[in-house]
Amino acid sequence: MKWVPKHLDRLLEALLEHLYLVFSSVGIALVISLIVGIWAARRPRSFAAIVVLTGILFAVPSLALFALLIPVMGIGAAPAITGLAAYSLMILIRNIGMGFQAVPRDVLEAADGMGYGTARRIWEVELPLAMPYIIGGIRIAMVTVIGIGTVAAYINAGGLGVIIFEGIDQRFPEKIIAGGLLTSFLALFADYFFASFEKLLRRRSGGKAA
Amino acid sequence: MIVIDAMSWIFNNSGVFFNAFNRHLLMCVLSLGIGFVIAVPLGFSVARAPRAAFAVINIAGALRSIPSLAILSATMPFLGIGLLPSIIALVVLAVPPLLLNTIIGIREIDTSVIDAANGMGMSAGQMLREIELPLAVPSILSGVRTSAIQVIGGAALASFIGGGGLGDFINAGIAIMNMPRLLVGAVPIALLAIFAELAFSALERVFTQRR
Numbered sequence: 001m002k003w004v005p006k007h008l009d010r011l012l013e014a015l016l017e018h019l020y021l022v023f024s025s026v027g028i029a030l031v032i033s034l035i036v037g038i039w040a041a042r043r044p045r046s047f048a049a050i051v052v053l054t055g056i057l058f059a060v061p062s063l064a065l066f067a068l069l070i071p072v073m074g075i076g077a078a079p080a081i082t083g084l085a086a087y088s089l090m091i092l093i094r095n096i097g098m099g100f101q102a103v104p105r106d107v108l109e110a111a112d113g114m115g116y117g118t119a120r121r122i123w124e125v126e127l128p129l130a131m132p133y134i135i136g137g138i139r140i141a142m143v144t145v146i147g148i149g150t151v152a153a154y155i156n157a158g159g160l161g162v163i164i165f166e167g168i169d170q171r172f173p174e175k176i177i178a179g180g181l182l183t184s185f186l187a188l189f190a191d192y193f194f195a196s197f198e199k200l201l202r203r204r205s206g207g208k209a210a
Numbered sequence: 211m212i213v214i215d216a217m218s219w220i221f222n223n224s225g226v227f228f229n230a231f232n233r234h235l236l237m238c239v240l241s242l243g244i245g246f247v248i249a250v251p252l253g254f255s256v257a258r259a260p261r262a263a264f265a266v267i268n269i270a271g272a273l274r275s276i277p278s279l280a281i282l283s284a285t286m287p288f289l290g291i292g293l294l295p296s297i298i299a300l301v302v303l304a305v306p307p308l309l310l311n312t313i314i315g316i317r318e319i320d321t322s323v324i325d326a327a328n329g330m331g332m333s334a335g336q337m338l339r340e341i342e343l344p345l346a347v348p349s350i351l352s353g354v355r356t357s358a359i360q361v362i363g364g365a366a367l368a369s370f371i372g373g374g375g376l377g378d379f380i381n382a383g384i385a386i387m388n389m390p391r392l393l394v395g396a397v398p399i400a401l402l403a404i405f406a407e408l409a410f411s412a413l414e415r416v417f418t419q420r421r
Binding site: 061064149150168 | 212272275276277278279280281283284286287359362363364366367370371377380383384389392393395396397399400403404406407408411
């Protein structure tokens with residue numbers, strides 16, 4: 001432990017860059033997947049096709065995906081955020097679609113009977129009921145992107161991966177372990193935080209905690 | 211056209227390409243095999259012991275939170291660079307999903323089935339061969355699929371620690387900013403992962419229907 005105490009500012013900077021990558025990619029993906037997920041949840045055949053397709057795309061390794069984006073977008077934060085957002089999309093669309101499909105049909109009919117318009121029904125009835133699923137999706141997406149985000153450093157996007165790659169290049173184990181452990185802690189913290197939030201929501205909506 | 215350039219590069223350097231491709235495949239198959247031999251028996255032995263299972267599940271969960279890149283690079287200080295540290299790191303990536311799915315598969319077996327087998331006077335060995343193993347297969351296969359995806363992606367990163375494989379072309383492509391070379395690495399890696407996903411999903415379906 002020689003390098004870490006002297007370079008806490010570097011680690012903090014890398015952590016903040018990492019958080020920026022994670023939040024921007026999951027944020028962009030959340031907006032897109034809410035639109036697609038709500039649209040697809042009412043169309044079982046489209047949704048089934050989307051689930052199969054996203055499952056296949058999700059298998060593509062991160063390094064390969066980033067490499068495929070470089071000819072189109074160059075290197076830097078843009079292709080990195082695009083790639084990370086793509087992984088988040090695959091997770092979120094699935095979960096959001098399932099959340100909206102889990103809303104009982106009689107609840108929807110009751111809302112229609114009370115004269116709710118489509119927009120108001122989605123906002124006031126469906127979204128709150130689907131919320132535990134949405135948070136669950138955000139949890140998995142965050143944890144996945146925090147891990148994959150380390151590879152983004154390779155295409156000049158910054159983040160905690162920078163510390164790991166420097167450790168590889170300089171044959172400096174302490175940097176590799178510091179970067180790796182910090183990323184793991186971040187992932188475990190995100191997992192715990194969103195899981196607690198999800199449990200709270202499930203309890204509040206009267207469903208059983210999954 | 212980048213794609214045509216990439217194809218012609220493969221055609222003109224087929225020896226180099228297939229060396230890397232075979233190495234990539236070798237790394238994946240070996241580590242998945244070793245991971246399977248470690249994880250499945252371990253899963254079976256702890257599944258019925260609550261405290262051991264709790265410990266194993268938590269350790270596997272913690273291992274899963276470590277990014278692949280960190281696991282691969284962390285083997286370097288202990289084992290240097292090359293094929294061996296890459297394979298060891300890939301085994302570490304392969305074990306957690308296999309272990310978790312094996313335990314889930316055994317725990318999902320209906321207790322009434324186990325009770326009936328006990329009542330019929332089956333020995334522990336018979337129970338394992340004739341009941342637990344066949345019923346846990348779909349879940350284990352799901353673990354194999356997850357591990358295969360992890361390992362194929364991890365093997366792409368092995369290039370950073372001198373493990374070779376298709377990642378070498380991505381590395382070279384970025385170093386000299388040569389787009390076709392980038393695709394020579396990226397496209398086969400992506401196709402390999404998609405193929406593994408589809409093949410293991412199909413296997414899973416076959417075994418799930420057979421029950």
